[in-house]
Amino acid sequence: MAAPVRTLCCSVLRLSSRQFSTTCGARAGEKWRKEHGLARSGSEYGPLTDLPDWSFADGTPAPPMKGQLRRKQEREVLARRIVMLNSEVDRGMEAWSDKQEEAKRLEEHKKSLLLKPKGKLLRKKI
Missing domain, CATH: 1.20.5 (Single alpha-helices involved in coiled-coils or other helix-helix interfaces)
Structure with a gap:
């Protein structure tokens, strides 16, 4: 079953005039972030990466990861x-x-x- 679907997809892609982009989606917004003085990606530094994800019920912070x-x-x-x-x-x-x-x-x-x-x-x- 997989073989006919693959050949069908490949033949449709060959006949299509649109091109597929294979660029990485993680780079989206990198230029904007740099222009505004932020990190290249949202996971390099900042509160989402530097602060703990949780804390104990009594308010003590979680051990660092x-x-x-x-x-x-x-x-x-x-x-x-x-x-x-x-x-x-x-x-x-x-x-x-x-x-x-x-x-x-x-x-x-x-x-x-x-x-x-x-x-x-x-x-x-x-």
């Missing part, structure tokens, strides 16, 4: 990396400014070692 723990750990790793890279940039900027000040101080020291005008040349410059 594996996905929530994984996302929390990923965020902590990312935050640590950001802090580390930021401190590296700060140290680099300090080293660069120290180098610039040292170069400036060395240049002034070289200028102070140059010969000074004497006699008539000294009076002329005043």
Whole structure:
């Protein structure tokens, strides 16, 4: 029974002038979400993914799920990396400014070692 139905569907599709789209439906609205500052999909972050699905009757929250723990750990790793890279940039900027000040101080020291005008040349410059 399945074979005749399949051949029938295939023959109808070949005769049809319409084309089937095989794109993924999960990407729907991705451009709109990005334009409005939201995640690419509705399941990346936000209250639907970050908050627990249920709580106990007395009001205590549910234990975190594996996905929530994984996302929390990923965020902590990312935050640590950001802090580390930021401190590296700060140290680099300090080293660069120290180098610039040292170069400036060395240049002034070289200028102070140059010969000074004497006699008539000294009076002329005043």
